[in-house]
Amino acid sequence: MADLRTTCFGLDLKNPVIAGASRLTANMETLKGLEASGVGAVVIASLFEEQIRLGHDRLEDLLMGFDSREQPEISIFPGMAYAGPEEHLEWVSKAKRSLEIPVVASLNAVTAETWAEWARKLAQTGVDALELNFYATPVDPDKKGSDIEDEHVNAVVRVCKVVTVPVAVKLSPFYANPLHVMKRMAEAGACGFVLFNRFFQPDIDAETEKPRFVFDLSEAEENRLPLRFTALASGRVKGDLVASTAVLTAADIAKMILAGAKAVQMVTAFYRHGLDYAGTVLSDFSSWMDRHGHRTIEDFRGRLDKRHAEDPHAWERAQYVRILMRSDASVGRYPLL
Ligand SMILES: Cc1cc2nc3c(=O)[nH]c(=O)nc-3n(C[C@H](O)[C@H](O)[C@H](O)COP(=O)(O)O)c2cc1C
Numbered sequence: 603m604a605d606l607r608t609t610c611f612g613l614d615l616k617n618p619v620i621a622g623a624s625r626l627t628a629n630m631e632t633l634k635g636l637e638a639s640g641v642g643a644v645v646i647a648s649l650f651e652e653q654i655r656l657g658h659d660r661l662e663d664l665l666m667g668f669d670s671r672e673q674p675e676i677s678i679f680p681g682m683a684y685a686g687p688e689e690h691l692e693w694v695s696k697a698k699r700s701l702e703i704p705v706v707a708s709l710n711a712v713t714a715e716t717w718a719e720w721a722r723k724l725a726q727t728g729v730d731a732l733e734l735n736f737y738a739t740p741v742d743p744d745k746k747g748s749d750i751e752d753e754h755v756n757a758v759v760r761v762c763k764v765v766t767v768p769v770a771v772k773l774s775p776f777y778a779n780p781l782h783v784m785k786r787m788a789e790a791g792a793c794g795f796v797l798f799n800r801f802f803q804p805d806i807d808a809e810t811e812k813p814r815f816v817f818d819l820s821e822a823e824e825n826r827l828p829l830r831f832t833a834l835a836s837g838r839v840k841g842d843l844v845a846s847t848a849v850l851t852a853a854d855i856a857k858m859i860l861a862g863a864k865a866v867q868m869v870t871a872f873y874r875h876g877l878d879y880a881g882t883v884l885s886d887f888s889s890w891m892d893r894h895g896h897r898t899i900e901d902f903r904g905r906l907d908k909r910h911a912e913d914p915h916a917w918e919r920a921q922y923v924r925i926l927m928r929s930d931a932s933v934g935r936y937p938l939l
Pocket of ligand 1: 622624625646647648649708772798799800819820848849868869870
């Protein structure tokens with residue numbers, strides 16, 4: 603029988619499935635349901651800089667106004683409650699006390715001061731690790747990419763100086779070189795990376811000629827980006843790798859670990875299939891390991907990363923050129939002539 607245990611961010615996990623931050627991890631009932639279903643750890647929904655700056659009432663007004671405009675898409679959020687920052691800390695501490703599995707707190711701040719101050723406060727709740735959630739879209743054409751990177755690395759430096767718990771970083775894929783950013787953050791003290799954050803993209807309704815906020819869950823193909831960067835970073839950048847975005851099936855978990863991940867985060871899968879899905883996917887994953895003769899996760903982790911892949915170009919540009927030059931494949935109705 604396969605041994606599903608893994609270590610990640612300095613924590614011992616009974617299996618590699620982590621419930622990622624979402625509204626499902628902002629509610630005690632759903633958190634308990636995820637634990638009962640067998641997940642290895644949970645990441646509590648992020649504390650956002652807006653919660654800290656605006657305070658409870660103003661944030662509630664802002665978001666309720668938004669919700670009433672966007673009701674159909676947003677109804678996926680269970681028992682939405684917009685806590686102020688102090689309430690959030692209490693809630694995280696309660697979640698930690700109520701669960702047996704490791705609990706990770708998440709912070710999404712903007713200024714270096716807020717990152718450091720609230721990381722320290724979150725760490726004091728007794729959580730097992732922190733996840734820094736870098737989620738921001740650059741909107742200023744005068745701001746250089748290197749300045750944005752410096753700011754993000756500086757935030758990690760500041761946080762790692764004030765907390766003793768392990769600090770992981772959930773990264774955006776939109777850096778010129780995510781591997782270099784990871785290297786710098788690891789040097790600053792980050793113990794690992796969640797690849798990647800998923801940005802919700804606004805849309806335009808062509809009929810009403812108005813912008814609309816589309817709240818959609820991940821689709822299967824989206825896991826190729828985290829898969830590729832996990833394989834590129836594995837063994838070449840210090841720190842544990844956790845693959846996230848469209849990890850939906852046991853085969854997806856297997857792929858991510860073959861690429862070098864120590865664990866995966868899942869969110870969409872639980873929204874689609876319910877909290878019990880962890881039990882199903884873990885049992886399928888265990889059967890996959892048995893079928894493939896893998897006794898432990900380390901038996902096959904990283905076997906297909908960039909260092910070990912039989913085809914060293916598999917994760918690089920050559921593969922892209924090869925696909926485009928092939929004449930035997932087709933897209934839709936047309937062969938790739
Ligand atoms: C309703 C909802 C709320 C989310 N809230 C957070 C959050 O508070 N912090 C965070 O880092 N990510 C948040 N996410 C993003 C998820 O953690 C995850 O990165 C994303 O959904 C991609 O993973 P998936 O394909 O398994 O869904 C949220 C996602 C959803 C669907």
